[in-house]
Amino acid sequence: MIKLVSLLQVHLLLHFAALEEGGVMQFDDLNEDMTAFQRRYAPQIKRCDEMERVLGFFETQFKELDVSVPEGQKAAKNFWVRHDAELREYSGISGNRLIEMERKLLKEEKALRQLNETHDKLNNEYNACKELKYVLNSSLDFKRDMVAEESNQIFGESRAAQQVKFHTLIGVIEAGQDKVSFQRMVFRLTRGLAFLKFDAIVDQNGDPVYFDTMESGKLERVEKFVFTAIFSGQAIRTKIMQVADAFGAHVHDVADDETRGDIRSQLKDITERLIGLSDIKEKNRAMARNVLSSIAQRYWQWRFTVKLEKTVYHALNKCDVQKAGYMVAQGWLLEDKLETVARIVQTQEGEGNNLVLKSTKKKPPTHFKTNKFTSVFQGMTDTYGVPRYQEANPALFSCVTFPFLFGVMFGDVGHGILLFLGALALVLFEKRLEGKDIGEVPGMLYTGRYMLLCMGMFATYCGLIYNECFCLPLNLFGTIFEKIPAMNNQSAVYIIKDDPHHKLYSTTPVYSFGIDPTWHVAENELTFINSYKMKTSVILGVMQMTMGIIVKFTNAIHFKDRNVRYVFQSLH
Numbered sequence: 046m047i048k049l050v051s052l053l054q055v056h057l058l059l060h061f062a063a064l065e066e067g068g069v070m071q072f073d074d075l076n077e078d079m080t081a082f083q084r085r086y087a088p089q090i091k092r093c094d095e096m097e098r099v100l101g102f103f104e105t106q107f108k109e110l111d112v113s114v115p116e117g118q119k120a121a122k123n124f125w126v127r128h129d130a131e132l133r134e135y136s137g138i139s140g141n142r143l144i145e146m147e148r149k150l151l152k153e154e155k156a157l158r159q160l161n162e163t164h165d166k167l168n169n170e171y172n173a174c175k176e177l178k179y180v181l182n183s184s185l186d187f188k189r190d191m192v193a194e195e196s197n198q199i200f201g202e203s204r205a206a207q208q209v210k211f212h213t214l215i216g217v218i219e220a221g222q223d224k225v226s227f228q229r230m231v232f233r234l235t236r237g238l239a240f241l242k243f244d245a246i247v248d249q250n251g252d253p254v255y256f257d258t259m260e261s262g263k264l265e266r267v268e269k270f271v272f273t274a275i276f277s278g279q280a281i282r283t284k285i286m287q288v289a290d291a292f293g294a295h296v297h298d299v300a301d302d303e304t305r306g307d308i309r310s311q312l313k314d315i316t317e318r319l320i321g322l323s324d325i326k327e328k329n330r331a332m333a334r335n336v337l338s339s340i341a342q343r344y345w346q347w348r349f350t351v352k353l354e355k356t357v358y359h360a361l362n363k364c365d366v367q368k369a370g371y372m373v374a375q376g377w378l379l380e381d382k383l384e385t386v387a388r389i390v391q392t393q394e395g396e397g398n399n400l401v402l403k404s405t406k407k408k409p410p411t412h413f414k415t416n417k418f419t420s421v422f423q424g425m426t427d428t429y430g431v432p433r434y435q436e437a438n439p440a441l442f443s444c445v446t447f448p449f450l451f452g453v454m455f456g457d458v459g460h461g462i463l464l465f466l467g468a469l470a471l472v473l474f475e476k477r478l479e480g481k482d483i484g485e486v487p488g489m490l491y492t493g494r495y496m497l498l499c500m501g502m503f504a505t506y507c508g509l510i511y512n513e514c515f516c517l518p519l520n521l522f523g524t525i526f527e528k529i530p531a532m533n534n535q536s537a538v539y540i541i542k543d544d545p546h547h548k549l550y551s552t553t554p555v556y557s558f559g560i561d562p563t564w565h566v567a568e569n570e571l572t573f574i575n576s577y578k579m580k581t582s583v584i585l586g587v588m589q590m591t592m593g594i595i596v597k598f599t600n601a602i603h604f605k606d607r608n609v610r611y612v613f614q615s616l617h
Contacts (some may be wrong), residue, residue: 071376072360072363072374075363075364092144094355095147103154157336161333162338164326168258171322173255173295176217179217180216180217181312183215184308214276216289216294216296217270217272218243220266220267227294230292234287235285238278239274240275240284241275245268255268275453328498363376411431426440437600439593448496451503452500456498456508457513458515459514460503460508461507462501462505464504465501467501475491518565518566
């Protein structure tokens with residue numbers, strides 16, 4: 046039990062507990078009757094959650110704008126492990142400083158979001174001008190074709206036909222939309238009184254032109270098409286507009302009576318507008334990158350501080366606040382860290398602080414010292430259940446049994462070597478990959494690199510026993526069988542070498558190592574090999590179960606249980 050008068054000492058003590066890898070202190074909850082919202086430091090935890098949200102937003106912006114974070118600060122381990130002298134000098138963050146930090150982060154977030162909103166508006170305007178540019182180009186080509194048709198009298202010599210006034214409707218639709226369905230819907234609604242054509246938007250080299258759009262908060266590049274509808278009558282226009290709206294198409298207002306000269310003038314204005322918008326967009330992105338670069342210099346410091354302070358306030362909520370003005374913390378401590386904790390508690394700044402050691406009948410929590418190799422096996426074992434205090438740790442046995450059982454199931458020399466080499470590469474480059482964001486799945490592989498290394502070794506070993514390499518027979522030591530050619534419409538027969546009488550059984554020694562490769566071409570291959578693997582797995586499984594029972598029996602003896610018959614209940 047620890048009696049703390051100074052809030053500074055509380056921070057120092059809790060910081061020490063959080064900074065040590067693996068944790069050296071575990072506090073008991075002295076306020077179990079309170080809900081999470083009733084606890085004293087619930088507002089501070091809420092502020093920490095809000096700051097973590099803001100920091101997460103900054104992280105996404107780093108990736109989107111390709112802003113690098115300084116490598117020297119990227120490894121969180123550098124912040125979690127501090128020297129004792131630095132720890133004593135660290136005074137902890139007060140409530141006012143926490144509020145100031147939150148205000149600073151929110152200010153940076155607001156400025157960055159305003160820049161993003163401006164960029165989105167500029168991007169939408171840029172895309173609209175870009176679409177209009179290609180729409181005008183398509184309209185210009187259409188006007189040229191119409192002039193050629195009129196000169197050739199394609200519409201006929203009939204005066205009545207010449208008096209028919211045609212209208213055009215030009216818009217843009219994404220390439221992902223079904224153009225056939227769009228055309229079919231227009232045909233059905235207009236009863237075939239509208240002609241529809243599509244033109245791909247390409248550059249001068251004939252390559253597709255892509256548009257930058259924001260879909261579900263992610264920047265995507267999409268390809269679009271220009272469609273031109275030719276019809277007669279305003280009622281048909283309305284129907285085509287409804288279909289275009291249903292398919293998410295953008296319709297641009299281009300007057301039918303505009304001349305080619307008017308269209309060229311609009312194209313010139315649009316081109317100048319696009320150049321201006323492009324410059325403004327680049328300046329906006331440059332400002333956003335400058336803001337993010339300033340944030341990146343302090344990002345990991347902020348991340349570390351928020352995580353640390355949140356841990357501290359969670360622990361403070363477990364302390365009992367007395368009316369006399371001091372706080373009482375109760376929990377468990379590693380024996381080798383007792384001297385350090387006593388020195389932190391009994392400093393000059395905290396007069397009246399004291400550390401009380403008392404015996405209790407409560408079961409202590411379990412703490413295992415692990416390293417880079419054993420941590421992944423310990424984590425796998427803890428998913429099934431954490432052993433009791435002073436109980437035998439089964440994770441030690443799983444370092445061998447788990448990879449070996451994997452090898453029995455995945456026995457293949459080729460695949461095992463590939464798995465081993467992949468894990469070996471992760472082990473050799475672990476310092477370069479430590480602390481880097483390499484993705485969810487690669488991160489999981491990196492965490493279990495030593496387990497994968499063992500799995501690759503055992504898979505290669507079992508593959509040698511099975512004599513399989515990439516699912517093909519592997520003949521390293523020859524075979525003890527010889528093939529007798531087929532005779533009298535019968536299949537070929539394999540007999541044991543040096544057996545002139547072709548007896549069913551022979552005293553010839555068995556294959557040198559593993560399974561004879563001839564079994565892989567035998568008619569009863571699956572029956573024999575599957576039976577072999579199943580029996581091997583059963584034998585290994587029984588051995589492991591027996592070992593588990595023995596370990597359980599030793600635990601019962603260690604804890605001096607009077608009745609140990611329950612240990613053998615699993616045998617019935």
